[in-house]
Amino acid sequence: xxxxxxxxxxxxxxxxxxxxxxxxxVSVCFAGANRRQVLNGINLRVPRGEFIAIVGKSGCGKTTIxxxxxxxxxxxxxxxxxxxxxxxxxxxxxxxMVARDCLFPWRRVLQNVTLPLEVRGVNSTERNExxxxxxxxxxxxxxxxxxxxxxxxxMRQRVALARTWALNPDILLxxxxxxxxxxxxxxxxxxxxxxxxxxxxSTVLLVTHDLAEALAMADRVLVLSEGAITLEQKVPFERPRxxxxxxxxxxxxxxxxxxxxxxxxxxxxxSTA
Amino acid sequence: MPKxxxxxxxxxxxxxxxxxxxAWWIAxxxxxxxxxxxxxxxxxxxxxxxxxxxxxxxxNYLSTMYATLISFVIGSFTGIAAGIAVPLMPRLDEAIEPYxxxxxxxxxxxxxPVFIAxxxxxxxxxxxxxxxxxxxxxxxxxxxxxxxxxxDLRMLAHALDFSSTQLFFxxxxxxxxxxxxSGLRLGFTYALLGVxxxxxxxxxxxxxxxxxxxxxxxxxxAVYGVLIWMGxxxxxxxxxxxxxxxxxxxxxx
Numbered sequence: 001x002x003x004x005x006x007x008x009x010x011x012x013x014x015x016x017x018x019x020x021x022x023x024x025x026v027s028v029c030f031a032g033a034n035r036r037q038v039l040n041g042i043n044l045r046v047p048r049g050e051f052i053a054i055v056g057k058s059g060c061g062k063t064t065i066x067x068x069x070x071x072x073x074x075x076x077x078x079x080x081x082x083x084x085x086x087x088x089x090x091x092x093x094x095x096x097m098v099a100r101d102c103l104f105p106w107r108r109v110l111q112n113v114t115l116p117l118e119v120r121g122v123n124s125t126e127r128n129e130x131x132x133x134x135x136x137x138x139x140x141x142x143x144x145x146x147x148x149x150x151x152x153x154x155m156r157q158r159v160a161l162a163r164t165w166a167l168n169p170d171i172l173l174x175x176x177x178x179x180x181x182x183x184x185x186x187x188x189x190x191x192x193x194x195x196x197x198x199x200x201x202s203t204v205l206l207v208t209h210d211l212a213e214a215l216a217m218a219d220r221v222l223v224l225s226e227g228a229i230t231l232e233q234k235v236p237f238e239r240p241r242x243x244x245x246x247x248x249x250x251x252x253x254x255x256x257x258x259x260x261x262x263x264x265x266x267x268x269x270x271s272t273a
Numbered sequence: 274m275p276k277x278x279x280x281x282x283x284x285x286x287x288x289x290x291x292x293x294x295x296a297w298w299i300a301x302x303x304x305x306x307x308x309x310x311x312x313x314x315x316x317x318x319x320x321x322x323x324x325x326x327x328x329x330x331x332x333n334y335l336s337t338m339y340a341t342l343i344s345f346v347i348g349s350f351t352g353i354a355a356g357i358a359v360p361l362m363p364r365l366d367e368a369i370e371p372y373x374x375x376x377x378x379x380x381x382x383x384x385x386p387v388f389i390a391x392x393x394x395x396x397x398x399x400x401x402x403x404x405x406x407x408x409x410x411x412x413x414x415x416x417x418x419x420x421x422x423x424x425d426l427r428m429l430a431h432a433l434d435f436s437s438t439q440l441f442f443x444x445x446x447x448x449x450x451x452x453x454x455s456g457l458r459l460g461f462t463y464a465l466l467g468v469x470x471x472x473x474x475x476x477x478x479x480x481x482x483x484x485x486x487x488x489x490x491x492x493x494x495a496v497y498g499v500l501i502w503m504g505x506x507x508x509x510x511x512x513x514x515x516x517x518x519x520x521x522x523x524x525x526x
Contacts, residue, residue, distance in 0.1 A: 072428070094432075096432045106450070
């Protein structure tokens, strides 16, 4: 009984608290010589704990959304909020990961993972402890003293994952984090990542051009095309899940086709316009 | 490494030198006129062994090395400071670029008479020539290093909310460090070059002056002997700093 009540209370507090992040009618227009509308009136609410994926062709504005959330960019109009506050003021809650591992080559694996903690002023014993735990999670507990150049691509991306993780961010922003990896390593990392996410109940925004990856990982997939959201697709697969088995699920082909058509139709319309 | 391989490597390295000595020895035996220019291996060897206990040689040696060290230290410090500070101020960087390029392209030995006229025949003029070489090496190396900061790492630093001090010490300096270190290695060799050239133009003491003195007397054995001492010193330091570089820059390939 007791557990039930607390569960219900937990649920209601989730419903009342502000969404992890939201975009309210956000438009971005790049000024200057190549002036163009990158985002056009985007509305997006992501509740705490949701895993959301944005798919789209290159140049559709995917990365712009991430840059808004990280605070590298301010919207031309509209508001970007993280935990109910304007994005730039609350950068601390956000972890960021991109296709390139961006490890500092002069730092050993452990020191790379402690870097964000160092910047926040966490003391050395505590940050080494946190970093070591994060690295054990991604199966690199034996590689603490190696330099990045001594690692394979997959291992380096794992270190980057641990670095993002060590900060314990509420919100994870991932820009094609697995794009540079070979298929097998990629599947491994996707699986590890999903495991970590469900363990911590983090909110994740994954930007990818890979529809299968989006369906395998996310709760909701948005198709972004020319700066506007053209399709919003709930993903019916339950958690915890295994990204590999998703692709053999009977519901998968239809979902995949829907997303692909959404990407495609817009393309045809724009080419006839 | 197995013993066999070490022996082979030592042999490989000694062979060219031994061949050279043999050729030299045979050449001056076959044609005695050549001794006038080439001296003989025995003469050079006897100069080297007598120089070890020669007070005159060591006072000249120390005079040169002292000036080299001073110009190296001052040139490095100022070169590094300027090489890091200037590219952080893009306008200043742009403004001084043509002047720096002009100064750096001057053959510095040609400045020796100017320095000597201003600063006299003593330590200062030698140091000035050495400094004028070392400074620009460090300046350009550090400048290039600071400018080579990876855009993606800079972006990450921004996303992680680095302060400007953190940006400087955690990203800028480590990025510039390899270029800075190779500048320092080169710098010592060039400091010696500057000092010795200045001594050759005019001076009261130093290895450059010693070379002028011996060559005026056509004592080529002694000239070669002095050259060997300079090579041993400068080459030795280059080798040592190379070992150091391997340790300090273990993260590089």
